[in-house]
Amino acid sequence: MTSRLMTRRKFLKIAGLTIAVLITPSGYKLLSAKEMEKKTSEAFVPNIWLQIMTSDEINIFVNKSEMGQGVYTSLPMIIAEELDADWKQIRLKVAPASDEYKDPVWGSQATGGSTSIRHMTEPLRKAGAAAREMLIKAASEILGVPQSECETHMGEVVHTKSSKRIKYSGLVQKASLLAVPQNPSLKREETFKLIGTSLPRIDIPDKVQGAAVFGMDVFIPDMLYAVMARPYAYGSKITSFDEQAALHIEGVTHVINFNDKIAVCADKPDLAWKGKAVLRVKWSNGTSPNLDNGLLEKQFLKSLDNHGIKAREEGEVSTALSHAWKKIESTYLLPYLSHATMEPMNCTAHVRKDRCEIWVPTQNQTGALQVVKKETGLRPDKIKINTTYLGGGFGRRFETDVVEEAVKISKVVGRPVKLIWTREEDMQNDFYRPANCSRISGGIDKAGNLTAWSHKIVCPSIFARIFPGMVKDGIDPAAVEGLKNMEYEIPNIFVEYVRVDTPVPVGFWRSVGSSHNAFTVESFIDELADLAQRDPLEFRLSLLNKNQRAKKVLEVAAEKAGWSKPLSKGEGRGIAQHLSFDSYVAQVAEVSVNKDKSIKVSRVICAVDCGRIINPAIITAQMESGIIMGLSAALKESVAFSKGGVQTSNFHDYDLMRISEVPDIEVHILKSNEKSGGIGEPGLPPIAPAVANAVFKATGARLRNLPMTL
Amino acid sequence: MISLLVNGKRYKLDITPDVPLLWVIREHLKLAGTKYGCGIGMCGCCTIHINGKAKRSCQITVGQAKGKKITTIEGLSASHPLKKAWVEEQVPQCGYCQPGQIMQAAELLAEHRNPSDEKIMKTMEGNLCRCGTYPHIKRAIKLAAQGGKK
Numbered sequence: 001m002t003s004r005l006m007t008r009r010k011f012l013k014i015a016g017l018t019i020a021v022l023i024t025p026s027g028y029k030l031l032s033a034k035e036m037e038k039k040t041s042e043a044f045v046p047n048i049w050l051q052i053m054t055s056d057e058i059n060i061f062v063n064k065s066e067m068g069q070g071v072y073t074s075l076p077m078i079i080a081e082e083l084d085a086d087w088k089q090i091r092l093k094v095a096p097a098s099d100e101y102k103d104p105v106w107g108s109q110a111t112g113g114s115t116s117i118r119h120m121t122e123p124l125r126k127a128g129a130a131a132r133e134m135l136i137k138a139a140s141e142i143l144g145v146p147q148s149e150c151e152t153h154m155g156e157v158v159h160t161k162s163s164k165r166i167k168y169s170g171l172v173q174k175a176s177l178l179a180v181p182q183n184p185s186l187k188r189e190e191t192f193k194l195i196g197t198s199l200p201r202i203d204i205p206d207k208v209q210g211a212a213v214f215g216m217d218v219f220i221p222d223m224l225y226a227v228m229a230r231p232y233a234y235g236s237k238i239t240s241f242d243e244q245a246a247l248h249i250e251g252v253t254h255v256i257n258f259n260d261k262i263a264v265c266a267d268k269p270d271l272a273w274k275g276k277a278v279l280r281v282k283w284s285n286g287t288s289p290n291l292d293n294g295l296l297e298k299q300f301l302k303s304l305d306n307h308g309i310k311a312r313e314e315g316e317v318s319t320a321l322s323h324a325w326k327k328i329e330s331t332y333l334l335p336y337l338s339h340a341t342m343e344p345m346n347c348t349a350h351v352r353k354d355r356c357e358i359w360v361p362t363q364n365q366t367g368a369l370q371v372v373k374k375e376t377g378l379r380p381d382k383i384k385i386n387t388t389y390l391g392g393g394f395g396r397r398f399e400t401d402v403v404e405e406a407v408k409i410s411k412v413v414g415r416p417v418k419l420i421w422t423r424e425e426d427m428q429n430d431f432y433r434p435a436n437c438s439r440i441s442g443g444i445d446k447a448g449n450l451t452a453w454s455h456k457i458v459c460p461s462i463f464a465r466i467f468p469g470m471v472k473d474g475i476d477p478a479a480v481e482g483l484k485n486m487e488y489e490i491p492n493i494f495v496e497y498v499r500v501d502t503p504v505p506v507g508f509w510r511s512v513g514s515s516h517n518a519f520t521v522e523s524f525i526d527e528l529a530d531l532a533q534r535d536p537l538e539f540r541l542s543l544l545n546k547n548q549r550a551k552k553v554l555e556v557a558a559e560k561a562g563w564s565k566p567l568s569k570g571e572g573r574g575i576a577q578h579l580s581f582d583s584y585v586a587q588v589a590e591v592s593v594n595k596d597k598s599i600k601v602s603r604v605i606c607a608v609d610c611g612r613i614i615n616p617a618i619i620t621a622q623m624e625s626g627i628i629m630g631l632s633a634a635l636k637e638s639v640a641f642s643k644g645g646v647q648t649s650n651f652h653d654y655d656l657m658r659i660s661e662v663p664d665i666e667v668h669i670l671k672s673n674e675k676s677g678g679i680g681e682p683g684l685p686p687i688a689p690a691v692a693n694a695v696f697k698a699t700g701a702r703l704r705n706l707p708m709t710l
Numbered sequence: 711m712i713s714l715l716v717n718g719k720r721y722k723l724d725i726t727p728d729v730p731l732l733w734v735i736r737e738h739l740k741l742a743g744t745k746y747g748c749g750i751g752m753c754g755c756c757t758i759h760i761n762g763k764a765k766r767s768c769q770i771t772v773g774q775a776k777g778k779k780i781t782t783i784e785g786l787s788a789s790h791p792l793k794k795a796w797v798e799e800q801v802p803q804c805g806y807c808q809p810g811q812i813m814q815a816a817e818l819l820a821e822h823r824n825p826s827d828e829k830i831m832k833t834m835e836g837n838l839c840r841c842g843t844y845p846h847i848k849r850a851i852k853l854a855a856q857g858g859k860k
Contacts, residue, residue: 068803068841200800207805208796210743210783214806217742225737269737270729342747342755342806342840391745391806392840423748617800621846625803628842651752651838659844660831 049127050079051093052135056155056169058089063101064120065111065363066203067393068625069680070618073201075120077614081194082128082187084152085168092202097365097385108366112398112508114581114678117614121676129184131175138175139166189612198617203389215361215388218348220416224253226409227272229262229279230425233286233644234503238262240282246275254413255279263409269420286644288503293641296502300333300437303458308496309473311480315492320452324443326531327452332440332520332704335638337433337509338654343391344426347406350416351375355382356407361390363397371400375407394629395508398466399431427654428646431507432639434460436479438520448532450543452492453524455483457517460506461499474499481513482685486521487550487579488543504641510629511681514580518685519634519692519706522576526693527702536693537563537575549609549674550577553586556607556668561588567698570594571602574693576686581678583610587627589663589690593698597710601631601663601691606683608667611674619679620667626683627665632657634688638707712776716741717785727773732756734772735782743783743809747838754837757810758782764817783809792816795854803841811837815851824855 051059060076076090095101095109102109105119132152139157140147143164151158156165189195206212231237243255246264251271256263262279266272321327348359349372356376362368365385372383390397406419421429436459443452461476470477475497483495509515529539537558544551554577567573570593577586590603606623613619636655640647648654692703701710714721716739723738735744735758744767747755751766758767759781786793792812802808811834818825818833825833830851839847853860 066804068805070803200797201802203805204797204800204802207802207808208793208812209788210741210809212805213742214745216736216746219740219742268733270733340840342745342753342804342838344746389806390804392804394840420746423750621800621803621843624845625842628844629840632842650750651748652750655752656838656840657842657844658836658838659834659847662842662844665845 049124050083050131052131052168052172054169054172056089056167057091058083058085058168059091059093061093061095061101063095063103063109064116065361065387065390065393065397067111067363067390067397069116069622070201070615071111071116072203073199074117074614074618075124076202077194077199078121078124079128081192082125083132084154086155087194087199089155094387097369097383097387098380102366110364110366110398111393112363112395114583114680114682117676118582118678125186126184129186130180133181133184134175134178135168135171137178138171142166142171142174196613196616198615201618212389214343214391215346215348215359216343216391216420218359218388218418220348220350220359220418223348223416223418224265224267224413225269225272226263226265226406226417226419227269227276228405228419228421228425229264229276229281230429231260231283231286231645232428233283233289234291235287236260236283236285236644238281239284242278242280245278245280249275249278256409256412258408263405265409265413265417289644291503291641291644296435296504296641297333299502300435300458300500301331303498303500304331304437304439304456306498308456308498309475310494311475311497312484312493312495317452317454317492317494320492321441321443321454324451325446327441327443328527328531329439329441330524330527330704331437332523333437334435334516334519334706336435336504337633337637338427338430338639338648339392339394339396339509340427340654340656341390341392341394341396344423345396345402345421346419347402348416348418349403349406349410351407351410351414354378355384357384357386358403358407359386359388360403360406361388361397362400362403363390363393363395364400367398367400368403371404372407375404375411394510395512396430398508423651424649427649431505433509433515434462434506436460436516440520440524442524442528444528444532448534450488450490450528450532453488453490454494456496456498457483458498458500459516460502460504462506462508462512465505466507478508478513480517482517482521482578482580485579487547488525488540489546490543510626511580511684514578514681514685515630515633518576518578518580519688522578522686522689523692523702523704526574526689526696530696540575540577549584550579552670553577553584553607553609556670557586557588557605560607560666560668561590561605563588570698572694572696572698574690574695574697576689576693578682578685580682580685582675583608583677583679583682585623585682585686587686587690589687589694591691591694591698593695593710599635599691599695599708599710601635604663604665604687604690606665606667607670608682609670609672609674610677610679610682611672612676613669614676616669619669622679623667623683624665626681627687628657628662630684630687631663631691634691634706634708635661636707712772714772714775714780715778716780717782723772725772727771727776729772730768731758731770731772731775731780732767735767735780741782741784745806745809747807747810752838753807753810754814755807755810757813757837759813759817762817762820764814783813786812786816790816791854791858792819792850794858795850798858799846799850799853801843801846801850803843807837807839808843811839811847815847815854818851819854825851
């Protein structure tokens, strides 16, 4: 017994070491020997990501949230590949929120920044490979043959000479006593059987039957429903309300005044909303009663005259501009955008004196855990956070506002509470994609070469609220994303950032800074190509001599689109490329402009180099998804403000792209030996400029404001 | 007491008739496949069948649904050609809007054996999908219309 425990301790230490090389020193904690003792009685646990059961099932723990991007399939594929498992054995387990499941690169458990594959590939491959080596060793001992004569195949170890086979399930007890290899050898890429194939997604059958459990679909015995009355204007507080009127409605159990909002709890949601409707809340004026679109626009444009903080400087831009043969200056203006996840915000919480359990569609388990800790004062081991399926995330579910509300309410009522936001609350209480504007000057020489680029961006800071430590020298990293690292080789370049603060809260929105900076950069490059009277594709390629990956995606997109094929009158073809989240994407858009000046995008050709391909079908789906969300924003979306608050309230005044508006989309995935890049976001940034550039070709009109109107 | 017939099962509910059917199906009957998206009939997440017709359950009160035959995503046969085609074409991403999409498409196929592209667009236009699964939805409907054969 002692020796077994020692072995296990040693095993834990080795397993921890194997993984510790991948994480920040403060970010990791080992499972205790006691916990391991419980778990290993029936299962073999090489480390926390993987359990090969004696029942022949293989549990794979996924520490990332599934919000449509396919991680519940792509991450298990990586382990299963190295383990040489039969895909049918794989059982997906959603990891709880705890230190063991922190992202090794971030040191926190969260999903965002198109990082799941990028951050998890290495630890997952090692976990699978370590287990495989241990299974081979166990088999060789049982069969009394050398390890070198053993191979693995579809969940079995095969002794090649005798053709004797043993299923993994028959080896786990022996294997669990072995030391975990610290540096297991990983498979050679050419032997991959799963990675690189379009395996069907694990989550789809349940989603098709209506059986997948989203946050909204959580039911807990004895649960109350909570709804919230919120102010319209930013900074508005309650001056009076009729608590009794709400409490008189049968089924309404609690009315809780939080000073800036009021929760109403009832046995059923319809009763809670009835209670909310009769509260007759009187609100104070907000802190910015005159806030509206006009005022915001003025503030942004006026800030263009402020000096910015230098984010990038190469060469001597003002000299180069003054010596330029021709130069132009353009101003671009982009709106606030709503996330508009199809599932409105919600959270179910059950706070008890000594423990708390949460069910929430979240992108941020560590953040949720911290909020619960703060609100309840409980130790993390007394808090259980269950991540449900997310009905869309796009960055909105990185926020923990709804968790905080649900916990506060449950604490007061002492029962489980499901807090449901209406679509109107969701639209009006978002952390929006920041509005922003850019003034860009560029110059060319007589030969038509781009010599100077000076770029000033005015943008609110997302990081100042969420990760203030990452704001260095006053520069918000998101605001200059895609500018600071712009790929074009320009001898004189200057980028400056002007932070503008408004009452409108801002947050991460799919592709973040790239969602706006790709538009301004790729539109302005087109303006400069036109100034130089050069083909927009050729002009771009000439600026990417050192950047073969960017060049290649442009060439492939152009070739597949038939870049030089003539189009009819009123039609145009535009191109754009952008690097984000380690993936290169180029897109060609074909548009036609109708007599009523409406823009129809008829075809989009996309080329992506995202490094090593895990699941091509998922990559294609994510490219399409990014393109459609990007088109939706470019053509339709803008949050409206009036009288100090958000006027936009539902899909009648914030419509999303619909099926009838979607172009034909072709996705071409380039073969690449580079490390895997992200795929959730990089499909989005190039589409808006590709369309704007196509509209310019079709009409001669340069669209510098979004959403586009002619 | 209101009596409802949902997926062939009869339920008796002590409820006022003005409650939107959506919330009765979801939170009273716990048939959570039918989703809340907007509450104003603009997104289609809550689409169900009433007497075989696709309807937005957020726009119908439980009183109006009394005595009618209600079908939700859970009541559509698990091997319905559309459900199979949805898996075959790998349609869902986040999946939240998909039950509504499938219920809308099911009415379309019940009435038109082989709908044209235009007919598909026009019928499905009321169902939003933020993930942009539209190209896959279109392909899945066509696949189902062709009896599952590509």
